[in-house]
Amino acid sequence: MSEVFHKPVYQPYFLLSTNMHAKHIKKNISLGALVRAIGYFSSYDSFKREEANMYISLLLNKYPMEFILQQFETVPRTYQCTLLRKENYLNVRKIFLDSANNNAKKS
DSSP states (O other): OOOOOOOTTOOOOOOOTTSSSOHHHHHHHHHHHHHHHHHHOSSHHHHHHHHHHHHHHHHHTTOOHHHHHHHHHHHHHHTTOOOOOTTTHHHHHHHHHHHHHHHHHHO
16 A cells, blocks of 8 residues: 655645636646546555545645536546546556556557
């Protein structure tokens, strides 16, 4: 089982949602963080803790709750998976990792 260590001085800042960057850049922040978390965590419970940290960080950076939830729901659809649940987490994670490996081999 793995965990992410956050230093005591860790600041949960991302690009502010009020920043003038294009919307696709803001979407990629949450999508990328969630995909990385799925790859890092072999345990559903560890993943959910990190997902909660991401959610709070995005809220602190003024991302609307609807936007965050929509992005978190987009990830499984992008990889043609069902929503993440404790029962299917390891199977969905395997699909993500296989997809990442296939994309790396194509590059």
